[in-house]
Amino acid sequence: MSTIKTEAVELKPSSVVRRPGKGGGLIHLMWKYKALYVISLPGIVYFLIFKYIPLGGSIIAFQDYNIFKGFTGSEWVGFANFAMMFQHYDFLRILKNTLLIGLYDLIIAFPAPIILALLLNELRLVVFKRVIQTVVYMPHFLSWVVIAGMSVAILSPSTGILNQLLGLFGIEPVYFLGDNAYIRSVLVGSGIWRDMGYGTILYLAALAGINPDLYEAAEIDGANRWKQTLRITLPALLPTIMILFLLHIGKFLDFGFERVWVFLNALNTENGEILDTYIYRSGLLSQQYSYTTAVGLFKSVVGLVLVLFGNLLSKKTTGEGLY
Amino acid sequence: MYRMMSRSYQLFNAFNILFMCLLGLAMFLPFLNVIAQSFSSSEAVTSGRVTFWPVDATTINYRYVFSDASIWRAFAVSVFITVAGTLINLVATATLAYPVSREEYVGRKLIMLMVLITMIFSAPLIPNFLLMKNLHLMNTPWAMILPGAISAFNFFVMHSFFKQLPAEVIDSARIDGCGEVRILMSMVVPLSKPVMASLGIFYAVGHWNAYMNALYYIDQPKWWPLQVLLKKMFETDDLSIDPGASQFSELAFTSPEGIKMATIVIATLPIILLYPFLQKHFVKGLTLGAVKS
Numbered sequence: 035m036s037t038i039k040t041e042a043v044e045l046k047p048s049s050v051v052r053r054p055g056k057g058g059g060l061i062h063l064m065w066k067y068k069a070l071y072v073i074s075l076p077g078i079v080y081f082l083i084f085k086y087i088p089l090g091g092s093i094i095a096f097q098d099y100n101i102f103k104g105f106t107g108s109e110w111v112g113f114a115n116f117a118m119m120f121q122h123y124d125f126l127r128i129l130k131n132t133l134l135i136g137l138y139d140l141i142i143a144f145p146a147p148i149i150l151a152l153l154l155n156e157l158r159l160v161v162f163k164r165v166i167q168t169v170v171y172m173p174h175f176l177s178w179v180v181i182a183g184m185s186v187a188i189l190s191p192s193t194g195i196l197n198q199l200l201g202l203f204g205i206e207p208v209y210f211l212g213d214n215a216y217i218r219s220v221l222v223g224s225g226i227w228r229d230m231g232y233g234t235i236l237y238l239a240a241l242a243g244i245n246p247d248l249y250e251a252a253e254i255d256g257a258n259r260w261k262q263t264l265r266i267t268l269p270a271l272l273p274t275i276m277i278l279f280l281l282h283i284g285k286f287l288d289f290g291f292e293r294v295w296v297f298l299n300a301l302n303t304e305n306g307e308i309l310d311t312y313i314y315r316s317g318l319l320s321q322q323y324s325y326t327t328a329v330g331l332f333k334s335v336v337g338l339v340l341v342l343f344g345n346l347l348s349k350k351t352t353g354e355g356l357y
Numbered sequence: 358m359y360r361m362m363s364r365s366y367q368l369f370n371a372f373n374i375l376f377m378c379l380l381g382l383a384m385f386l387p388f389l390n391v392i393a394q395s396f397s398s399s400e401a402v403t404s405g406r407v408t409f410w411p412v413d414a415t416t417i418n419y420r421y422v423f424s425d426a427s428i429w430r431a432f433a434v435s436v437f438i439t440v441a442g443t444l445i446n447l448v449a450t451a452t453l454a455y456p457v458s459r460e461e462y463v464g465r466k467l468i469m470l471m472v473l474i475t476m477i478f479s480a481p482l483i484p485n486f487l488l489m490k491n492l493h494l495m496n497t498p499w500a501m502i503l504p505g506a507i508s509a510f511n512f513f514v515m516h517s518f519f520k521q522l523p524a525e526v527i528d529s530a531r532i533d534g535c536g537e538v539r540i541l542m543s544m545v546v547p548l549s550k551p552v553m554a555s556l557g558i559f560y561a562v563g564h565w566n567a568y569m570n571a572l573y574y575i576d577q578p579k580w581w582p583l584q585v586l587l588k589k590m591f592e593t594d595d596l597s598i599d600p601g602a603s604q605f606s607e608l609a610f611t612s613p614e615g616i617k618m619a620t621i622v623i624a625t626l627p628i629i630l631l632y633p634f635l636q637k638h639f640v641k642g643l644t645l646g647a648v649k650s
Contacts, residue, residue, distance in 0.1 A: 064463050069537035070456035077453025078468065080506050084488070085475040091484030101487075150380075153373055162374070169381045171636060175628050177566030179584045183591055183621045184391050187614065193405035195390050231384065239644040259366050284477060292569050296588065313482050318573065323483045330481020338478050 095328040108324075115328035124312070125329070131218070132308040135294075136286045138222045144282055146226050147233030148275060152263065154234060155241050170231025181224055182296035186211060189220070211297065217306035221294060240274045241267065276348055284341030287333045309333050395419070395618035402614045418619035427578065428620065431586040434498065438582055439564040442502040446560040447553060449506045450515055455541050458519035459527070469516075476509040482573070489574050500574035501567060501582065511556045514642070518552040519545060555642020558635055565627065583624045590617055 064071070095115055097108040119125045150170070157163040173181070188194050191207040201207065210216045244266065252262045291310035298306050307315075309329060317326030389409045394402050401412035422428055457465045485504065494500040522545060530540050546553060568584040575581060581589075628635070 060463055063461060067459075067461045067537070070459060070462050073452050073537055073541065074456040074462070074468070077449055077507060078471075080449060080453075080503075081471055081475065084504055084506070085480070086471075088480035088484035088488050089478070091487055092480055094484065094487075095481075153376065156370065156373055157377065158370075162377075166377045166381050168636060169384050171639075172632060173384055175562055175566075175632065175635065176625060177568060177584050179568050179588045179591075180566075180621050180625055183587060183617060184387055186591065187391060187394060187618060188387050190405075193403065193407075193614075195386070195408060198405065198408075227384070235640055235643050258363060259369075295572075296568075310482075314573070317483050318486060323487075327481045327483045330483070334478055334481065341477055 092327055092331050094324050095331045097324055099324040099327075101323070111324075115325050116332065118325060119329060119332065127304075128307050128309060128312045131305060132287055132289065135218050135221055135289050135308060138218060139225065139289060140282065140286070143222055143226050143230070144279070146230045148237055148271065150230055151234040151237035151241060151271075152267065154238065155267070156259075167231070167234075170234075172231075173228045174232035176228065178292040178296045181228060181293075185220070185224060185297070209301075212299065212301040214302055214305040217297065217302035220297060221289070221306065224297070225293060236274055236278065237271060240271055244270045272352065276352055280341065280344045280348055283344040284337050286340055287336055391618050391621055394615060395622050397615060399615055402618075418615040419623075421616055422619045422623060427581075427586060428583075428623070430579070431581050431583045432623075434580055435565060435583040438498055438501050438567070439561050441498070442505075442564040443557055443561040445502055445506055446508070446511075447557055450508070450512055450556065451541065451546065451553075453507060454512055454515040454519055455545055456537075458516050458522075460524065472507075472509045472512055486573060495574050496577045496580060498580055501564075501570045501580075504570060505563070508560070511559060515549070515552055515556060518549055522548055551638075551641055555638045558638050559642060562628065562635070587620055587624055590620060 091105070094105065094108065096110060096112060097105075098111050098114075099105075099108045154163060154166065157166070176184075188196055189210040191197055191209040191212075196210075197207040208216065210220055248266050249262055252266060257265065287309060289308055289310070291314065294306060294308050295311050295314070298311060310333075313326045313330050316322050317330075386409065390407070393409055393411050394407050395418055396411035396414055396416065397407045398413035398415050398417075401407050406412050453468070456462050457468050459465075489495055489500050489504070494503065527540055527544065530544055535544075566584060567582070568588065571580075571582050571585045572588075575585070
């Protein structure tokens with residue numbers, strides 16, 4: 035991730051001609067290595083067609099797009115689609131869902147791998163640690179469709195093992211997947227189940243890079259394990275935490291289409307629907323092309339502002355940043 | 358060191374080990390429950406008697422699933438998308454990352470910026486959908502392969518790996534008369550085996566599990582991958598089993614739940630079987646991407 039930082043910062047051409055050809059000059063250099071440009075062409079074309087054309091196509095957010103009239107023939111409406119968004123009761127309810135789910139995800143799912151990595155780091159028995167790591171990484175490789183399918187079986191109020199387990203403690207069966215009161219917890223919880231273990235990998239790599247001498251010195255100074263964690267381990271993790279936090283902030287409204295869509299049903303849509311599923315439902319299925327593009331653009335712009343703002347704040351306070 | 362451990366730290370360790378065991382069980386037992394259900398009779402499943410071991414063990418659910426032609430077809434589509442998609446991913450990522458990683462390449466910062474921008478600002482769904490429509494890619498497997506041909510993140514990982522290959526080695530190959538394609542194929546790629554393996558795994562697992570693009574761009578069952586078929590099965594509560602018909606008259610005693618669980622197991626099996634191999638590589642790949650600076 036720090037790669038991105040170092041590469042994108044300096045955009046000056048000075049280093050380009052570090053090893054000039056005999057005649058010098060950019061054209062000469064380019065001609066000499068023309069094969070490199072040919073090789074890179076498919077990749078560049080890919081980004082232009084599949085990433086930049088749709089970005090340009092987002093102008094339909096400012097049109098009353100009609101599929102038969104096309105981009106050039108459709109009527110321009112300015113910000114009418116954006117204004118419409120905030121008058122929709124549906125939109126405001128779904129925006130609230132998206133913000134709440136994003137917030138729960140940030141305060142519960144984001145710190146979970148940090149805590150798990152710290153706990154894993156305390157395990158002294160290497161074999162045990164390996165086994166636990168192998169098991170907790172595994173759910174990450176399941177598709178959301180499969181996870182939703184498993185959840186239906188496990189969370190079922192009549193036959194699911196979770197409700198059977200709760201029954202042992204005298205708790206009445208809960209219909210987790212068919213209740214607006216539980217859907218947000220299910221969405222955030224399933225993400226923790228799937229990705230908490232996998233999320234520890236980067237933190238464990240950072241932990242492995244800490245100089246053991248620091249702990250030894252702290253030991254001699256009489257610092258106990260808890261103090262060592264606070265004074266040595268956490269500060270060493272801070273750069274990794276900061277960068278992952280910034281990436282997370284940039285995706286605040288981007289909880290993910292698949293992981294929500296697979297859990298939605300008529301009984302939980304009220305509280306479970308997020309912007310992405312709304313865009314799919316009213317965009318693709320109900321063909322409100324311009325309106326949902328405006329919603330999507332709103333989402334992307336908010337994401338951009340969040341990541342730029344977060345980056346600025348982080349650079350000011352900790353010196354760490356993405357770009 | 359162990360002698361110096363305080364009482365409270367010992368207590369913490371005991372709780373930590375207990376917690377890890379519980380966490381491991383929470384991750385593992387759902388798998389066991391699903392497998393057990395897939396091998397159990399309908400009566401046992403619907404009455405909720407199945408926990409972690411099959412009850413009235415039977416293979417009827419699997420025999421039913423394997424007799425269904427649509428599952429075989431979806432399996433074939435998923436395999437094709439995974440194999441062809443991953444190949445295209447690796448070739449496309451490497452052919453962009455290699456030139457851009459060389460100092461001779463004028464404008465490499467511009468290309469990097471072009472890729473970076475797509476990482477922090479993405480186009481909404483409908484313009485993507487209209488693009489697929491205009492390119493006539495709807496209802497073709499390419500709609501599930503091409504939109505994600507290069508992942509920006511994987512591009513940066515591969516780029517930073519290529520970048521630290523010594524320029525002298527590549528220069529001397531040039532002096533020996535090797536073309537750039539040959540240098541890439543017979544020097545750069547073999548030298549980058551670990552990163553190729555890791556990124557290949559990320560791409561392949563992504564393709565196998567992909568659902569969203571197929572949902573957006575494929576509406577003919579002919580090209581449904583396994584994940585879409587699975588989701589459709591879960592949407593319909595009744596699998597329209599005709600108990601009187603065919604060799605499956607015993608299916609009168611089978612539940613749709615058991616069949617769904619069997620399909621889940623089949624859809625996950627390739628991943629489970631390859632998991633030891635996957636685990637070896639993804640940890641490396643993920644840390645490669647982050648630690649390099």
